[in-house]
Amino acid sequence: MIHSSSWGRKSAYDIISQAFDKFIYEHENFLSVTAGK
């Protein structure tokens, strides 16, 4: 599954970034595309 989260984030590596990483680590068939600023 591909998910676009291209709304991006201005903040540093925070709790939401950690949650993204954790979810992706636990779901090998999941790809999140996120914009960076």
Place this chain on the structure above:
Amino acid sequence: MWAYVDFNFYLEVVSVSDTGLDVDNCYFYDASGAVDANKEMKVDHSRRKVVQYYSHVDGLDYELGHGTHVVGTIIGAKAVDGKHESDGFADGCAKSAKVAFFDIGDNRGSLSLPGTIRKLFEVGSYCFVSPV
């Protein structure tokens, strides 16, 4: 390095979270009826472009909205009558794919995420055989 690849992704579904989606835009418009923006996990694969619209915030995009732009870039396919597709100058890179949309924006473009990231990803996964 960028290499152009012709991704058509026929019948694939891409999950997108963003400010909202203008479902009446000719790149998503579906003559078979209005898209049902709600807070259910309902999926309708028979729809031309939008198989799911989860309205976490308001079920709308603001004028010239970011979400409409993003979804168009990915899966947009012009059909002025909502039925017969023709080449559009802004067709998406995966124009044969469809979208499961998660609305996180209000009418000014301000974003509101769900309580857990899992929720953000889980809703769209109901388009697949084995949801996350």
